[in-house]
Amino acid sequence: MSKESITVIDNRTGEKFDFPILQPTLGPDVVDISSFYKDTGMFTFDRGFTSTASCRSKITYIDGAKGKLMYRGYDISYLATKKTFLDVAYLLLHKELPSEEKLKAFQFELKKRSYINESMKKLFDAFPDNAHPMAILSSAIASLSAFYSDSLDMDTPEEVMEMAHRIIAKIPTIAAFSYRYSQGHPVIYPDLTKGFTENFLFMLRAYPHNYIELKPIEIEALDTIFTLHADHEQNASTTAVRVVASTQAHPYAAISTGVSALWGRAHGGANESVIRQLEMIGSVENVDKYIAKAKDKNDPFRLMGFGHRVYKNFDPRATILKKLRDRLVDELDIDSHLLEIANKIEKIALSDEYFVKRKLYPNIDFYSGLILNALKIPKEMFAVIFVMGRAPGWIAQWIELKEQPDMKIARPRQLYLGPDEKTPKE
Numbered sequence: 185m186s187k188e189s190i191t192v193i194d195n196r197t198g199e200k201f202d203f204p205i206l207q208p209t210l211g212p213d214v215v216d217i218s219s220f221y222k223d224t225g226m227f228t229f230d231r232g233f234t235s236t237a238s239c240r241s242k243i244t245y246i247d248g249a250k251g252k253l254m255y256r257g258y259d260i261s262y263l264a265t266k267k268t269f270l271d272v273a274y275l276l277l278h279k280e281l282p283s284e285e286k287l288k289a290f291q292f293e294l295k296k297r298s299y300i301n302e303s304m305k306k307l308f309d310a311f312p313d314n315a316h317p318m319a320i321l322s323s324a325i326a327s328l329s330a331f332y333s334d335s336l337d338m339d340t341p342e343e344v345m346e347m348a349h350r351i352i353a354k355i356p357t358i359a360a361f362s363y364r365y366s367q368g369h370p371v372i373y374p375d376l377t378k379g380f381t382e383n384f385l386f387m388l389r390a391y392p393h394n395y396i397e398l399k400p401i402e403i404e405a406l407d408t409i410f411t412l413h414a415d416h417e418q419n420a421s422t423t424a425v426r427v428v429a430s431t432q433a434h435p436y437a438a439i440s441t442g443v444s445a446l447w448g449r450a451h452g453g454a455n456e457s458v459i460r461q462l463e464m465i466g467s468v469e470n471v472d473k474y475i476a477k478a479k480d481k482n483d484p485f486r487l488m489g490f491g492h493r494v495y496k497n498f499d500p501r502a503t504i505l506k507k508l509r510d511r512l513v514d515e516l517d518i519d520s521h522l523l524e525i526a527n528k529i530e531k532i533a534l535s536d537e538y539f540v541k542r543k544l545y546p547n548i549d550f551y552s553g554l555i556l557n558a559l560k561i562p563k564e565m566f567a568v569i570f571v572m573g574r575a576p577g578w579i580a581q582w583i584e585l586k587e588q589p590d591m592k593i594a595r596p597r598q599l600y601l602g603p604d605e606k607t608p609k610e
Contacts, residue, residue, distance in 0.1 A: 190215050194224065210245050227597045237418075239426065240588070243276065243580050244417045251497035255415055256280075264504050269410040270294070270380055273576035276415060277348055277583070290349075291380070297353035298374040298383070300361070301331045308365040317568050318447045320362035325355070326440035336434045344586075347435055348579045355575050356380070359568045360387035366564075381407040384572065388561070401515045402559055405508055406569070409552055412501040413570050415577025417494075421445035421452065425578045427594040429585050442578045443571050452570040455553035456563045458489040462522045462553075471528045479538050489550030490533055491543070498545045505551035509558075516558045526554055 189202045201223050206214045214237045221227055230236045245254045253260040256275050263272050267281070274282040274290050282290060307327055311320050328351070329336060338344045357374055364371045364387075372387045382403045390396050416422070424445040428438040446452035465474050477485040492499055513523070530546055533539040556566050585591060 192224070211247065221597070227599070229599050233423075238423065238594075239418065239585070241418070241581070241584060242279075243584060244415045244577070246417050246494055248492075248494040248496050251495055251500050251503075253416070253500050260412065260500055261504060264408050264411045264501075267411070269407045269414070269573070272411045272414050273352060276576045276580040277345065293349050294353040294380060295374070295376045297350050298357050298376075300354055300357050304331070304358075305361075305371075308361055311365065313366060313368055315366055317359065317362040317366055317564055318443065318571075320365065321355075321359055321568055321571060322440050322443040322447075324358045324362065325351070325443060326436055328354070329434050329436040332436075338435075344583060348576075348583070351435070351439060351579060352575050355572055356384040357387065359565070359572060360384060362568070363388060363562065363565055379403070381410065385559075388565075399515070401512065405512060405516075405555055406559060406561075408504065408508055409555065409569060410573035412504060412548060412552075413573030415574070415580065419451070420448070421574065422578060422581050426581055426585050429582045430591060430594045432593075435579065435582050438582055439575065439578055442574070446570055446574065447567055452567040452574075454488060454547075454549040455556065455570075456566040458549050458553035459522070459557055459563055459566075461488045462525050465525055465529075467521075468524050468528050471525060471532070475529070475532055475536070487529070487533075487544075489553070490539065490546055492545075492547045495545070495547070496543050499547045501548040502546050502551055505548060505555060506546070509551050509555055512555060512558055522557065523554065526550070 188205045190205055192201045192203065193199070194201070201220075203220065203223075204216045206216050208214065217228055228236075243256065245257075246252065255263060255272060256279060258275065258281070263275075270291060271281055271287060274280075274287065304324060304327065307324055308320060311323075332347075332350070335343060335347065338347055361371045370392055372390045372392070374383055375386055378386055382398055385398050385402065385406065386396065389398075418426075421442040425438045425442040428441045429435070449457050465471060474485065474487070477483045478487040530550070533544060533546065539545075553566065556569060557563075561569060
């Protein structure tokens with residue numbers, strides 16, 4: 185923390201106010217305006233929180249200008265290519281990468297918690313057959329508070345970690361059950377002989393008494409996607425989790441809120457939108473027409489999968505997935521029709537001055553949608569996959585917030601533009 189400060193001058197009165205400058209380990213300095221309203225009688229206005237640091241955190245670091253992402257100090261390229269998703273989940277929760285022995289114990293812990301209470305089936309039955317899996321998932325996660333009502337008051341680190349393991353272990357089962365119920369298919373229970381990612385694909389695809397073969401590249405590809413989604417600093421869904429957590433709500437409510445926030449097309453639903461847009465474009469011959477629409481400021485059409493709120497360089501996660509997608513082309517049945525359309529759009533966007541000048545590079549959603557499509561993951565499950573990957577990050581953020589002794593309930597203020605007080609007519 186620095187003793188330096190910044191001076192704000194009220195041009196109306198000439199009065200000066202000093203606010204301390206805080207120095208992070210990495211990234212831009214931060215002006216502490218916690219007392220701004222108390223000192224000046226004014227609010228700050230930051231639409232979309234583009235210039236606001238809402239918390240202190242030691243979990244994830246992003247440098248948008250350099251295209252860099254780190255979890256607990258480890259670069260994402262190292263984690264995504266050298267470690268598994270469970271390594272990363274352990275890292276986020278326990279603040280260190282696991283030893284081989286600790287990883288085995290973590291895997292065993294998740295396996296034994298992967299089954300859900302049989303009574304939860306009644307919850308799935310209550311939804312119509314065409315219910316979106318995200319609607320079921322959000323409700324089912326919130327309902328865990330009812331099934332584990334005796335462990336909502338977590339007073340020890342051991343109880344907190346038990347909750348964390350329970351959520352991470354059960355979300356894949358709930359997710360797979362949600363999809364199977366939405367399709368009217370029999371549910372497949374977890375297979376304790378299989379690893380975390382393999383088991384989810386098994387529950388999603390298998391049928392009773394029917395052996396299915398999962399290729400190693402399929403498991404590796406999905407595991408990589410989980411890793412790349414595990415955390416991403418204070419994005420919309422993570423902020424939603426922290427806001428709910430600040431009210432002292434139980435973690436199941438906070439994580440359920442994160443699911444709902446992630447469902448939005450501008451957030452976790454973006455990769456589904458990418459595939460649907462490629463299908464809408466229809467053919468390579470139509471690409472130029474839609475590129476022109478994207479460049480027309482009077483046309484509401486928006487090209488999905490390009491640009492990012494934080495990254496003003498290439499999304500490092502997209503770089504990793506691009507290489508993975510290229511590997512999958514020869515090893516899996518990637519829809520060559522959609523791939524041709526995507527490749528032409530990508531080529532234009534990386535060379536066209538309009539996109540280059542605005543730094544609208546392909547983002548993670550552009551590539552993850554194609555990969556998930558190649559893995560035969562239904563489009564309505566794309567956001568669910570995101571949830572499975574992001575769960576460890578949400579929980580780590582929840583734990584970090586609760587550990588801070590000066591935690592306050594989130595309570596933003598507003599710029600009121602409504603009418604002045606009205607005089608009632610007699």
